[in-house]
Amino acid sequence: MTTTIAQPSYLEGKKGLFSWIFTLDHKRIALLYLYAIIAFFLVGMTLGLLMRLELLNPGKDLVEPTTYNQIFTLHGVIMIFLFIIPSIPAVFGNFFLPLMLGTDDVAFPKLNLLSWWLYVLGAVFALATLVFGDGPADTGWTFYAPYSVKTGTNVTMAVMAAFILGFSSILTGLNFIVTIHRLRTPGMGFNQMPLFAWGLYATSWIQLLATPVIGITLLMIVAERVFGIGLFDPSIGGDPVLYQHMFWIYSHPAVYIMALPAMGIVSEIIPTFAQRTIFGYKAIAYSSMAIAFIGYFVWGHHMFTSGMSGPAAIIFSVLTFLVAIPTAIKVFNWVATLYKGSIDVKPPLLYALAFIFNFLIGGLTGLVNGALAADIHVHDTYFVVGHFHYVMFGGTGFAFFGALHYWFPKIYGKLYNIRMANISFAIFFIGFQLLYFPMLVVGLMGMPRRYYDYLPQFHVPNVVSTVGSWILATGILMMIANLMVAYWKGKKARKNPWHGITLEWQTSSPPPLHNFDKMPEVNEKGPYHYKNAMDQ
Amino acid sequence: MEHSFSLPNSGHNFDAEASKLGMWLFLFTELLLFGGLFLVYMVYRSLNHEAFIEASHHLNVWAGTTNTIVLLASSLTVAMSITALQQGNKKRSLLLLTITFIAAGVFLVIKYFEWSAKFEHGLFPGMEHYSQLPTGERLYFYLYFFMTGLHGLHVIIGGIFLAVVMVKIKSGKVHKDRISLLENGGLYWHLVDLIWIYLFPLFYLIH
Amino acid sequence: MENINTHTPQVAVSQHISSYKLLFTVFAGLILLTILTVLVSTTFTFSVSLAVALALMIASTKALLVAYYFMHLKYEPRFYKWMVIVVLALFTFFVIMLTIDYFTR
Numbered sequence: 001m002t003t004t005i006a007q008p009s010y011l012e013g014k015k016g017l018f019s020w021i022f023t024l025d026h027k028r029i030a031l032l033y034l035y036a037i038i039a040f041f042l043v044g045m046t047l048g049l050l051m052r053l054e055l056l057n058p059g060k061d062l063v064e065p066t067t068y069n070q071i072f073t074l075h076g077v078i079m080i081f082l083f084i085i086p087s088i089p090a091v092f093g094n095f096f097l098p099l100m101l102g103t104d105d106v107a108f109p110k111l112n113l114l115s116w117w118l119y120v121l122g123a124v125f126a127l128a129t130l131v132f133g134d135g136p137a138d139t140g141w142t143f144y145a146p147y148s149v150k151t152g153t154n155v156t157m158a159v160m161a162a163f164i165l166g167f168s169s170i171l172t173g174l175n176f177i178v179t180i181h182r183l184r185t186p187g188m189g190f191n192q193m194p195l196f197a198w199g200l201y202a203t204s205w206i207q208l209l210a211t212p213v214i215g216i217t218l219l220m221i222v223a224e225r226v227f228g229i230g231l232f233d234p235s236i237g238g239d240p241v242l243y244q245h246m247f248w249i250y251s252h253p254a255v256y257i258m259a260l261p262a263m264g265i266v267s268e269i270i271p272t273f274a275q276r277t278i279f280g281y282k283a284i285a286y287s288s289m290a291i292a293f294i295g296y297f298v299w300g301h302h303m304f305t306s307g308m309s310g311p312a313a314i315i316f317s318v319l320t321f322l323v324a325i326p327t328a329i330k331v332f333n334w335v336a337t338l339y340k341g342s343i344d345v346k347p348p349l350l351y352a353l354a355f356i357f358n359f360l361i362g363g364l365t366g367l368v369n370g371a372l373a374a375d376i377h378v379h380d381t382y383f384v385v386g387h388f389h390y391v392m393f394g395g396t397g398f399a400f401f402g403a404l405h406y407w408f409p410k411i412y413g414k415l416y417n418i419r420m421a422n423i424s425f426a427i428f429f430i431g432f433q434l435l436y437f438p439m440l441v442v443g444l445m446g447m448p449r450r451y452y453d454y455l456p457q458f459h460v461p462n463v464v465s466t467v468g469s470w471i472l473a474t475g476i477l478m479m480i481a482n483l484m485v486a487y488w489k490g491k492k493a494r495k496n497p498w499h500g501i502t503l504e505w506q507t508s509s510p511p512p513l514h515n516f517d518k519m520p521e522v523n524e525k526g527p528y529h530y531k532n533a534m535d536q
Numbered sequence: 537m538e539h540s541f542s543l544p545n546s547g548h549n550f551d552a553e554a555s556k557l558g559m560w561l562f563l564f565t566e567l568l569l570f571g572g573l574f575l576v577y578m579v580y581r582s583l584n585h586e587a588f589i590e591a592s593h594h595l596n597v598w599a600g601t602t603n604t605i606v607l608l609a610s611s612l613t614v615a616m617s618i619t620a621l622q623q624g625n626k627k628r629s630l631l632l633l634t635i636t637f638i639a640a641g642v643f644l645v646i647k648y649f650e651w652s653a654k655f656e657h658g659l660f661p662g663m664e665h666y667s668q669l670p671t672g673e674r675l676y677f678y679l680y681f682f683m684t685g686l687h688g689l690h691v692i693i694g695g696i697f698l699a700v701v702m703v704k705i706k707s708g709k710v711h712k713d714r715i716s717l718l719e720n721g722g723l724y725w726h727l728v729d730l731i732w733i734y735l736f737p738l739f740y741l742i743h
Numbered sequence: 744m745e746n747i748n749t750h751t752p753q754v755a756v757s758q759h760i761s762s763y764k765l766l767f768t769v770f771a772g773l774i775l776l777t778i779l780t781v782l783v784s785t786t787f788t789f790s791v792s793l794a795v796a797l798a799l800m801i802a803s804t805k806a807l808l809v810a811y812y813f814m815h816l817k818y819e820p821r822f823y824k825w826m827v828i829v830v831l832a833l834f835t836f837f838v839i840m841l842t843i844d845y846f847t848r
Contacts, residue, residue: 026547098547102543102545103543103545103546103547104542104543104546104547104548105546105547105548106547107547107551107554107558108547108554108558109547109548111558170565174558174561174562174565175558177557177561178554178557178558178561179547181554181557182545182551182553182554182557183545183546183547183554184545185543185545186544186545208561208564208565209564209565209568209830209833210568211565212565212566212567212568212569212571212572213568213569213571213572215569215572216569216570216572216573217572220576220682223682227661227662228661228662229661229662229674229678230671230674231576231675231678236671236674237584237671237672237674237675238675239579239580239583241844242576242579242580245575245841245844246572246575246576249572249837296833296836297836297840300840300844307848308844309843309844309845309846309847309848310847311843311847312840312843312844312847315840315843316840514541514542514543514546515543516541516543517541518541519543560823560826561826564826564830567830567834568830568833568834571834571837575837575838575841578838578841578842579841579845582842582845582846583845585791589791597781597785601777601781604777605774605777608770608773608774608777609770611770611809611813612766612767612769612770612813614813615761615766615812615813616763616766618761619760619761619762619763619766622758622760623760715758719815722813722814723814726809726810726813726814729809729813730806730809730810733802733805733806733809734799734802734806736780736802737780737784737798737799737801737802738798741780741781741784741785741798742784742794742795742798743784743785743788743794
């Protein structure tokens with residue numbers, strides 16, 4: 001052993017508020033994001049609970065119809081722009097990408113800090129809609145024109161928030177691409193990178209090349225509202241369908257901004273807890289790139305009922321089915337990795353398995369939506385709501401909390417209570433299924449989305465769904481409480497509690513300020529080569 | 537505490553290749569930002585063909601052509617100033633950047649006169665004459681002001697960028713062996729030129 | 744993808760230096776093309792779609808010259824060219840799909 005003096009961890013070192021909010025350290029920035037994102041998640045969840053409460057019985061019982069519209073818009077804006085898009089890249093990407101690549105920071109640390117501040121600014125704009133003007137927007141998170149141009153609510157500020165948050169996202173993506181190209185530790189080629197890094201790489205390209213399109217579209221909405229001119233307003237010659245095109249050119253790829261890093265997380269957790277080399281490393285890595293690429297070509301499937309032309313709709317429907325191929329490749333490879341592995345069922349693995357389960361339902365219902373003829377029936381029903389909550393929350397949301405459980409010991413150097421984590425996971429998972437599965441059913445029965453009211457025949461599934469929302473919230477609060485207890489009173493974690501072999505496990509928990517006290521050792525046979533896992 | 541070990545691939549090192557790659561990536565986002573506008577332009581022009589031609593007669597082709605040449609010349613001087621600094625000729629590099637900076641000013645002044653002529657004719661969205669135009673022509677002028685306005689904003693940002701570079705060359709922070717900032721300023725300036733290359737025929741030259 | 748990741752020393756990478764003569768030649772070409780596009784649009788009357796196609800072709804040639812020589816794209820590693828191609832391909836796809844939608848309504 002060389003005699004290196006133990007460096008203080010990044011959590012010790014400098015103290016004080018300013019050493020955090022103006023830090024250039026990627027780990028501290030990641031934690032700032034973590035706290036902000038969890039806070040916004042809880043706000044969004046509360047709004048969701050409110051909506052479910054209103055829908056417990058048919059008819060108006062809790063909020064005014066307009067208020068309900070504002071609640072679901074705010075729920076969407078917060079969950080999409082403030083929680084799910086930044087969630088995994090900004091928190092775990094920031095924290096673990098440099099560690100996994102064996103470097104000490106991202107390529108542009110100052111730009112990283114700027115991204116964080118843009119995020120804060122965007123969040124301030126989003127929250128300011130609550131106070132200024134006629135309250136938050138009531139357009140839905142999609143801001144469809146012409147209603148978004150005409151409504152008296154504070155759409156301008158909500159749209160500006162989305163614009164600013166978009167720039168935060170672009171800069172994060174730019175930073176990650178350059179980091180991956182320039183800062184990999186010597187000996188680590190692209191094909192020795194962990195799959196989480198691959199997922200982030202694909203994500204970053206989408207952030208970079210899709211976000212500007214929505215940026216400019218939202219600016220046009222602002223200009224239209226401020227100057228009172230019609231660009232998307234049909235009464236003055238504009239075309240609202242064009243707005244939808246422009247919006248989904250970004251927002252469909254954005255779905256993969258949310259999903260790809262989550263798939264990266266699952267690809268990390270599964271080999272670690274199966275103690276087995278991942279099956280089909282290259283297939284998983286390249287299918288991330290394939291999903292990112294194909295994701296650009298399918299935006300029209302959001303507009304099958306919007307008055308798009310028949311031939312265009314057919315082409316988009318066919319292209320949509322292509323996305324299923326690389327996605328299925330990933331699922332098969334994860335399952336094949338588990339086969340004959342020495343599986344250690346710990347909370348992170350449970351979350352990863354829940355991801356696969358939920359994503360399967362979300363993906364298959366997605367094919368129903370993607371099929372042109374079927375979509376005409378289910379469009380704008382609760383079937384769609386159920387579908388995307390299965391993909392986004394059941395997929396990305398579970399992966400986010402799975403990552404939190406996987407890397408918690410590394411981030412804080414503390415272990416949480418495994419039993420409590422398992423129990424809270426079970427409650428969370430059951431609540432989730434109760435909450436969203438009935439939505440698929442009532443959707444097929446024909447219940448339209450985005451109304452505060454519904455016909456009496458949909459009553460029973462809605463009651464189940466609302467009860468599910470309470471169970472889900474209980475599970476999430478228990479999980480967060482468990483982690484908070486661990487933060488204050490948890491046992492000290494070892495360097496590598498799960499026996500992972502990617503580079504972040506080679507440094508101490510929590511890592512020192514400069515990440516590594518000695519040169520990290522790259523596993524030349526690939527990042528998941530568990531040497532004697534089978535022989536041990 | 538003294539930091540005894542440091543990684544060779546540190547994110548805190550200066551890396552010319554990384555800063556160039558980062559700049560190119562940023563240019564791609566700018567391209568797609570304008571790309572979105574070009575998509576809108578394309579759709580509305582194909583839907584309102586006659587009106588766009590009619591409305592384009594309000595623009596002054598000569599002002600547009602002059603501005604095109606001014607921008608192209610400024611692109612040339614930026615490229616030359618990079619060559620000059622690479623060869624170690626700080627003075628010439630600064631001179632060429634000054635010319636670029638002046639060209640940016642000339643471009644904006646010409647643009648200012650063009651815009652004020654439109655204002656006098658009441659063609660700005662919301663003004664009286666504008667509101668009486670048929671919808672297709674209104675879309676044309678809306679797009680004209682939005683796109684040239686956003687482009688003008690980029691000219692201003694590019695000018696500020698180049699001014700910062702000039703200060704840094706003067707103080708010796710940017711020099712022959714550490715030229716990244718000048719190169720990035722140049723790349724940004726060329727992008728401004730690139731976009732104008734498309735704006736010019738699409739707005740001025742449709743007959 | 745691999746080629747720009749060689750761990751060269753991170754300071755003072757040797758760069759290509761474009762000669763003044765080359766830059767001037769490119770500039771002259773750009774001016775000529777500008778004059779050409781103005782002449783074509785003011786003096787000749789084609790069918791509208793031909794005129795648009797011609798104007799865009801000339802503009803794209805100019806853009807290519809600026810990117811290739813002024814922005815040093817010619818001397819960059821192949822990866823940069825691939826990035827440009829991918830970005831242009833994406834944009835072209837957007838154009839194609841919007842065209843299909845609007846012309847088959």
